[in-house]
Amino acid sequence: MYDKTVRRRRALLALLVVLSLILLTAYFGEAAGGGLHSVQRGFLTVLSPIQDGANKALKPVRDAFSWISDTVHAKSEHKQLVGQVDKLRRELIADQTERAAYHELLALYHLDHQLSINDYHPVTATVVAKSPNIWYSTVTIDKGEAAGVRINDPVVNDEGLVGKVTQIASDGAQVSLITDSTVGVSARLGATAATGILQPKVGEPNDLLLQYLPASAQANKGDYVVTSGTVSSGDDSLYPPGIPIGQVTSVNEESAYRSVNVHPLADLHNLDVVQVLTAAQNSAPARVANVTANLPPGQLATQGTAGSGTLAFAGPGK
Amino acid sequence: MSSVWEGRARGARPPGILGPSFTAGLALRIAVLSLILVFFQEGVVSEVPLFGVSVDLTPLLVAFVGLICGSTLGAVTGFAVGLLVDLALVQTLGITSLTFTLIGYWAGRLRELRDPQGALVPLVVGALASAAAMIGYSLVEFLLGVDAPVSLDLLRQIVLGVVVNTVVALPVWALVRRSLEGGLPDDPRRRRRRAYTTGGLSPLSRA
Numbered sequence: 001m002y003d004k005t006v007r008r009r010r011a012l013l014a015l016l017v018v019l020s021l022i023l024l025t026a027y028f029g030e031a032a033g034g035g036l037h038s039v040q041r042g043f044l045t046v047l048s049p050i051q052d053g054a055n056k057a058l059k060p061v062r063d064a065f066s067w068i069s070d071t072v073h074a075k076s077e078h079k080q081l082v083g084q085v086d087k088l089r090r091e092l093i094a095d096q097t098e099r100a101a102y103h104e105l106l107a108l109y110h111l112d113h114q115l116s117i118n119d120y121h122p123v124t125a126t127v128v129a130k131s132p133n134i135w136y137s138t139v140t141i142d143k144g145e146a147a148g149v150r151i152n153d154p155v156v157n158d159e160g161l162v163g164k165v166t167q168i169a170s171d172g173a174q175v176s177l178i179t180d181s182t183v184g185v186s187a188r189l190g191a192t193a194a195t196g197i198l199q200p201k202v203g204e205p206n207d208l209l210l211q212y213l214p215a216s217a218q219a220n221k222g223d224y225v226v227t228s229g230t231v232s233s234g235d236d237s238l239y240p241p242g243i244p245i246g247q248v249t250s251v252n253e254e255s256a257y258r259s260v261n262v263h264p265l266a267d268l269h270n271l272d273v274v275q276v277l278t279a280a281q282n283s284a285p286a287r288v289a290n291v292t293a294n295l296p297p298g299q300l301a302t303q304g305t306a307g308s309g310t311l312a313f314a315g316p317g318k
Numbered sequence: 319m320s321s322v323w324e325g326r327a328r329g330a331r332p333p334g335i336l337g338p339s340f341t342a343g344l345a346l347r348i349a350v351l352s353l354i355l356v357f358f359q360e361g362v363v364s365e366v367p368l369f370g371v372s373v374d375l376t377p378l379l380v381a382f383v384g385l386i387c388g389s390t391l392g393a394v395t396g397f398a399v400g401l402l403v404d405l406a407l408v409q410t411l412g413i414t415s416l417t418f419t420l421i422g423y424w425a426g427r428l429r430e431l432r433d434p435q436g437a438l439v440p441l442v443v444g445a446l447a448s449a450a451a452m453i454g455y456s457l458v459e460f461l462l463g464v465d466a467p468v469s470l471d472l473l474r475q476i477v478l479g480v481v482v483n484t485v486v487a488l489p490v491w492a493l494v495r496r497s498l499e500g501g502l503p504d505d506p507r508r509r510r511r512r513a514y515t516t517g518g519l520s521p522l523s524r525a
Contacts, residue, residue, distance in 0.1 A: 009390050016397045016419045023401075024412030028462060036411055043405045051361065051406075058362045065366040129360035131407045138408065140360075167408050174408040269367045 032167075041169045044140070048172030051128035052142040066270065120154075120240065120277035123147050127271045128172070137180035137200070138166070139271055144173045148278045152238075157274045160244035160265035161185065161227060165276060173276075177268050178208065178245065187245055189260070190224035192217055198225065198245060198262060208246055208262040219260045223248040240277065340391060344501035348383055348391070351497045352399050355379050360406060371478045373486050374448065376403055380418045381425040381447035382440065382494040386502070389426025396422030410462070417454035421447045444487025445480055452476045 027036045125143035143149050145168050155162045155175045163183060167174035176183050179200045187198040187210055194217035201207040210225055225248065229241025246262040355375050364372045380399055384392020400415030425443055428434065453476065 012390055013393050013419070013423050016393055017416065020397065020400070020412045020416035020419060022412070023415065024410065024458070027411040040405055040408055040411065044408060047406055051357070054357045055361045058358065062362045062365055065362070069366070127365075129406060130364045131409065140406075140408065269372075270365060 037167075041167065044167070044172045044174070045144070045169040048128065048140070048142055048144070048169065051140065051172075052126065055126060055128040055142075120279060121148065122156075122275040123149060123278050124273060124275050125149075125173075126273055130271070137163075137177040137268070139163075139175050139177065139274075141173050141175055141274060141276070142171065143276060144169045144171045146170050147276075149173050149276050150278065153279070154239045154243070154277045155274050156243055156277065157266055157271065159267065160246070161239065162266050162268065162271065162274050164239075175274070175276075178264060178266075179268060185239060185245065186228045186230040187225050188228040188241075189213065189217060189219055189248070190226050190244075192219075194219075195228040195230065196257075196259070201261065207249070208264060209259055210248075210262050211257065211259045213258040213260065215256065215258050217258050219248055219251045219258065221248055221250060223260075224265075225260075225262050340387075341501060341503060344387065344391075344498065347498055347501040348387070348395055349398075351494065352379060352395065352402065356399065356402050356406065368482045368485075369478050371475055371482055373482050374451070374479065375486070375490055376400075376414075377418065377421055377447045377451035378444050378483060378487055378490045379494060380422045381443050382491050383498070384422040384425030385429050385440070385443055386495060386498050387426065388430055389423045392422030392424075392426035393419050394422070396420070413455060413458045416458065417451050420454070421450050424450070440491035441484055441487050444491070445484040448480045448483035449476070452479055 023036070027034075030036060123143050125141035125147075127139045128142050129140040131138045141155075149165055149168060151165055151168050153165045155164060161178055163175045163177040163180065165173050166176040166182070178185060178198070181200055183200070185198040186195060188195045189210070194213045196210045196213040198208050198210045201209045213219065225245045227239040227241055227243040227245060229239065244265050246264045248260045249263050250261045252259045252261070359375045363375055366372065376399055380392065380396040383395040387395075396418035397415050400413075400418035401411070403409070403414045403418075404411045425447065428443065456472070456476070
């Protein structure tokens with residue numbers, strides 16, 4: 001009797017382990033349109049409304065925790081922000097002058113129809129779930145295909161770039177954050193024209209690394225990093241130019257290229273509401289995305305070529 | 319080696335494949351508790367960082383179910399909760415199921431072989447389960463070729479994750495035990511312990 005029970009127990013354990021390994025192997029080996037992925041998307045479709053409801057019901061609890069955390073940090077943050085406001089006011093005055101000159105030059109050279117964030121149709125979505133482990137930097141949102149969201153659509157919030165859509169269901173979508181190891185963003189140092197590829201810092205999931213900057217690029221601590229509006233591969237997302245991503249925390253001296261460490265501006269731990277920048281059919285962003293998807297690899301903006309290969313949309317009929 | 323059902327009364331129904339603790343009521347309680355905790359984890363807990371990391375209630379839930387209900391129910395719960403987490407978070411299917419199955423089984427075997435009774439047992443089991451979940455997860459990710467070498471920061475994240483999970487282990491233990499207690503059949507060893515502590519009489523008869 002005892003032996004039989006032990007055998008049964010071990011057989012059950014072996015069965016569950018083998019089942020897990022089969023799932024793991026099958027899922028890892030199949031394409032994004034495969035059966036297990038479809039089951040997962042179906043589950044996401046069913047789950048999204050429930051998650052949305054649970055998210056709304058549990059919002060007061062989450063707010064209470066956030067309130068405690070915010071209160072603890074409020075005093076030091078206030079002091080820091082007062083200093084920052086003074087600095088930003090000075091910068092704003094200088095920038096306004098430069099901006100006026102910039103717009104005059106754009107108009108002069110007929111470059112005033114570049115693709116901008118206003119060309120997209122932002123879809124506001126609520127974050128309903130978030131991966132808790134340190135390996136996946138993903139969140140689930142409550143808007144999907146039905147709302148016009150597509151794979152690779154950029155996702156932003158009021159602070160800056162958040163990530164891009166990587167999985168889609170009819171009423172929900174998975175967003176890979178910019179700290180996810182699968183995401184790379186073509187980015188520009190705000191103060192210069194130097195562009196590079198921004199990726200999560202290996203082994204440090206909360207920090208980013210802007211790589212392949214020209215060795216001559218001037219970078220200082222505190223400089224802002226923004227999207228460049230270029231893509232580095234055909235299946236990449238075309239982020240509109242100028243979306244703030246982060247601030248430089250330190251500069252690494254390397255031989256051929258320079259790289260800088262970047263801290264994201266968006267508080268990726270406390271995402272509540274985000275906007276998906278969708279491209280409606282035949283809209284300017286959709287046309288540009290089609291162009292980039294169909295270009296041969298050699299004609300895409302390449303890593304480390306500062307200022308070159310930028311795909312600026314010239315507007316219809318121009 | 320002792321087992322949970324060694325002391326069962328003669329003529330009692332033999333245990334099924336899920337062990338002597340299994341009843342339909344208990345299964346329902348585990349299923350409801352797992353669903354609630356997974357949703358609570360995703361909707362609230364994972365959005366509240368503590369020292370830069372988030373508490374993960376799911377390995378604690380699996381370990382405590384194993385500790386209360388035994389190895390087979392622990393393993394089955396681990397598999398089901400892992401699958402739910404992988405499906406809900408659109409992760410690679412099977413990773414969490416694999417690690418949680420082993421955690422649930424281990425916690426159940428700990429109970430069946432040692433039956434630890436100390437007040438700090440949930441704390442230690444919670445810490446070990448959390449460490450096993452994070453390290454196991456990392457190992458599988460490495461095997462799958464994720465580009466993230468071992469670094470001090472990764473180690474720090476794992477250690478901090480274990481610490482914050484340990485902090486919440488006792489309340490989670492209390493919740494799981496309270497939720498499952500009513501669905502458990504009368505354990506003979508619990509009966510023996512009660513008999514020992516009350517001198518063979520029930521507390522009511524002593525009054």
